[in-house]
Every structure is written in C-alpha cells, then in structure tokens.
Amino acid sequence: xxxxxxxxxxxxxxxxxxxxxxxxxxxxxxxxxxxxxxxxxxxxxxxxxxxxxxxxxxxxxxxxxxxxxxxxxxxxxxxxxxxxxxxxxxxxxxxxxxxxxxxxxxxxxxxxxxxxxxxxxxxxxxxxxxxxxxxxxxxxxxxxxxxxxxxxxxxxxxxxxxxxxxxxxxxxxxxxxxxxxxxxxxxxxxxxxxxxxxxxxxxxxxxxxxxxxxxxxxxxxxxxxxxxxxxxxxxxxxxxxxxxxxxxxxxxxxxxxxxxxxxxxxxxxxxxxxxxxxxxxxxxxxxxxxxxxxxxxxxxxxxxxxxxxxxxxxxxxxxxxxxxxxxxxxxxxxxxxxxxxxxxxxxxxxxxxxxxxxxxxxxxxxxxxxxxxxxxxxxxxx
Ligand SMILES: Cc1cc2nc3c(=O)[nH]c(=O)nc-3n(C[C@H](O)[C@H](O)[C@H](O)COP(=O)(O)OP(=O)(O)OC[C@H]3O[C@@H](n4cnc5c(N)ncnc54)[C@H](O)[C@@H]3O)c2cc1C
Numbered sequence: 001x002x003x004x005x006x007x008x009x010x011x012x013x014x015x016x017x018x019x020x021x022x023x024x025x026x027x028x029x030x031x032x033x034x035x036x037x038x039x040x041x042x043x044x045x046x047x048x049x050x051x052x053x054x055x056x057x058x059x060x061x062x063x064x065x066x067x068x069x070x071x072x073x074x075x076x077x078x079x080x081x082x083x084x085x086x087x088x089x090x091x092x093x094x095x096x097x098x099x100x101x102x103x104x105x106x107x108x109x110x111x112x113x114x115x116x117x118x119x120x121x122x123x124x125x126x127x128x129x130x131x132x133x134x135x136x137x138x139x140x141x142x143x144x145x146x147x148x149x150x151x152x153x154x155x156x157x158x159x160x161x162x163x164x165x166x167x168x169x170x171x172x173x174x175x176x177x178x179x180x181x182x183x184x185x186x187x188x189x190x191x192x193x194x195x196x197x198x199x200x201x202x203x204x205x206x207x208x209x210x211x212x213x214x215x216x217x218x219x220x221x222x223x224x225x226x227x228x229x230x231x232x233x234x235x236x237x238x239x240x241x242x243x244x245x246x247x248x249x250x251x252x253x254x255x256x257x258x259x260x261x262x263x264x265x266x267x268x269x270x271x272x273x274x275x276x277x278x279x280x281x282x283x284x285x286x287x288x289x290x291x292x293x294x295x296x297x298x299x300x301x302x303x304x305x306x307x308x309x310x311x312x313x314x315x316x317x318x319x320x321x322x323x324x325x326x327x328x329x330x331x332x333x334x335x336x337x338x339x340x341x342x343x344x345x346x347x348x349x350x351x352x353x354x355x356x357x358x359x360x361x362x363x364x365x366x367x368x369x370x371x372x373x374x375x376x377x378x379x380x381x382x
Contacts, residue, residue: 003306004303005068006068010068017049017073017076017077020051021076021077021079025042025082028082029082029209030081030348033209035209036201037084037211038087044117046088046118048118052091053096053112053115054070054073054092055070056096056115056116061112062112066310067306067310068310070093070248071251073089073093074089077089078252079255081351081354083206083358086159086210087160089252090124090160091115091121091160094245094248095122095123095124095168098186098228099111099112099228100112101240101241102229107188107226107228111166111188120165121165122166122167122168123160123164123168125158125161125215126170128153128154128155128156129154129156133367133370135170135235138170138171139153140152140154140169140170141153142172144173147223147224148221148223149226151169151171151189151220151221154214155214156202157212157365158212158214159210159211159212159365160211161199161211161214162213165190165191166188166189167188167196167215168188169186169215170184170185170238172184172185173231177232182232183232184234184238185234186228186229186234189220190226193220193221193222194221195218195220196216196220197216198214198216199213199215199216201213202214204361205357206354206358206360206361207358207360208357242367243315244309246320246323246372247305247306247315248366249327249362249365250305251306253298253330253362254326254330256355256358256362257329257330257334258295260330260334260337261292261333261337263337263351264341264352267340267341267352268284278340287336291336294332294333298325302322305318305319316379317379320367320372321372321376323372324372327363327369328369331359334355334356334359335356
C-alpha cells in the first residue's frame, strides 16, 4: 500500500539511508550477532549522516524533520538484518522524545546535541525484576537529600542498557502515594554518576546484537536539576510517550514481517522440490497468500495510524490494537517462513532462520499483547 504521507524529499532521504544500511550495516549483521552488539562508532556514523533523531530542532543540531523521517529510518534499519540497530530506533523515537517533550531548556541544550551526533546513547529504564506490566509497582526509590536524590534500586531488560550514557529512569519519589502511580518521577541519570553501574548484558533467545542489560543504583547521587519535568508526574509522562513507543514498535514489527515475506517468496520461487518451485505446491501457495494477506492488512492499518498520528489525532485505542495484532502476526509469519525454507530455515546464515528469535520480543516489549487488550477493553468499556 502506497503511503500518502511521503513526498519527493522523503524518497531521497529513504534512498540515502537504504544505501547506508546496505553498505555499513547489512554486511556485518551476522558478525555483530555473534559479537553480541553493534560497534560504538556505528552510532557516530549514523549521527554524521543525519539519521539520529532527524526530528530534533535545528537549534539543538537536528534537522527539524517530521515524523515521516522517523518512520523511514525505522523502515530501512528494519531491513538491515541486524536487530542491534533497533537500539538506534529506540533512542531516536522512544527515549530522546522524553527530553524533548518534558525536559527544560537547560536539559535540552545539554543533552540533545549529543543525542543527535552519536556522543550520547540513551536508555529508558522502567522495568524492574519485580515490576514490568505493573509500572506503578516499581521499587527503585529516590529520596531527596539537599541538592540530590539518593537513588537505590535495579532495572532489567533495558534496551541500550550496557552502552547507554544517559538513562531516563522511572523512580519512586513518594512510595506512600495513593494511588501509587502518583509517586513516580523520572530522573535523567548520567553514566559516571556515583552509585550508577551497569549489570549483566542479558543473553536472549534472539536479537543477539541488541544491547539488553541491567542497571544498578546503589546510593546513586543524582543532582536535583536532573529531574525531568515535575516530581510525581512521571507516570503521566511515561503514559504520554508510550503511544509513540507502541507505534514505533508496531512499525518495526510490520517491517520485519514484510522483509521476511519478501525473502521467503524469493526463496520459494527459486527452490524446486519434486520438479517445481516450492511456492507452486498448492499448500505452500495458500500459506504464502494467507501470510501476504495478513501483511497487507497490517500495512494498511499501520499507514492509517501513522497518518492519524502525524495529523495529531488520538491513537491510544487503535495503536494498542495494532501493537498486539501486528506483533503477533510477525511471529506467525516468521515461524511459517522458516518452515518454507526447510532445513535452511534452521541455518543461521539464512536471515529468515534468525527471524523467529529476533521478533519474539515484539509481543512483550512496550506493553505485552495482554496489556494491549486490557487497554482496548477498558476504552471499549468492557
Ligand atoms: C528485548 C526487550 C527489550 C526491552 N526493553 C525495555 C526497555 O528499554 N526499557 C524498559 O523499561 N523495559 C524494557 N523491556 C521490558 C518490557 O517492557 C517488559 O518485559 C514488559 O513490559 C512485561 O513486563 P514483565 O516482563 O515484568 O512481565 P509481567 O508483567 O510479569 O507479565 C507476565 C505475564 O503476565 C501477563 N499479564 C500482566 N498483567 C496482566 C493483566 N493485567 N492481565 C492479563 N495478563 C497480564 C503479561 O502479558 C505476561 O504474559 C524490554 C523487554 C524485552 C524482552
């Protein structure tokens, strides 16, 4: 489906990042998977090309582009076969927007230029070993002591966790608040802050080049000026930004489904079994057609959401629907596409073989499928 929101300048931008991905990322994807991470200097290369936070205002070093450019960056990085670069997308459109939306002028001047040129890698740290879906139950405490907050607690499953220079961190400033979510605030915690350390780089079932780690705060002294927005408004900020976060993750899931399908159709048309292409056996033809239909439905839904988001319409219910449906859909597609590859679908040298592991997290991160259904059910008054 042709999206209505792109013009000629977007197509030029897309061509440029596509070429960059094919030259600088795709050839290294398998090695970076084995290395369990992408190189630090890739962030600077991506920044130098203008692909880090292209939406940031020019006065902070950005290009001041619209959300369309963010979509293009996600769509092209999503075709790189390198899940590690999803950390770049998360930085661009999930984490840095916190600084842009809720940060004060001093914080924007201090951090945004580094976020755009690659000097600063960001992470958003909400999840804890004992609290994920139920964000209001977080235990990381921040107690005000003069000009500082003293932070104690632990975060887990954090994207860009090990390499981050700045962690946008959800903390409890008022553990007794009733309701509990009113006790949550957000702190900008810099790498090197006394008491802030990185824990383990977590070994996942897929997406091995993604940096997913633990953060530890032990009597960590965070200057009061690093409070984002107002004390006690953290939950509100996190919920506000989560709509974009869910849209972004849905884009990543849709692109992964499209890419895996393309690879599989090519493969099935050229691989012959019993004297004819795999794709021409009726069972396989039907399977491919069913998946292509799912992918088309996903793209149509997604493009209408992107359009609504660009126009400033409220997408809370529809983005929750799309997030669960498209992230489940890409998992189904990845499973069946490996099957269509036969034994090669189990060989890591074939990207499609890596895909089921790489897309698994998509039904979990940014709100699980079940939480998305809880949200939709609530909005529907069920
Ligand atoms: C690769 C990856 C990257 C991530 N990146 C980040 C990150 O950058 N920052 C960050 O803060 N977090 C991150 N997360 C964490 C992610 O957001 C959480 O894992 C997710 O919100 C679920 O929380 P949980 O793991 O604690 O599961 P739980 O909340 O313990 O849920 C367990 C199960 O119960 C279900 N469940 C929960 N509540 C309900 C309910 N009310 N009704 C029905 N079922 C329910 C869930 O759907 C799930 O199936 C990441 C996770 C992964 C896997």
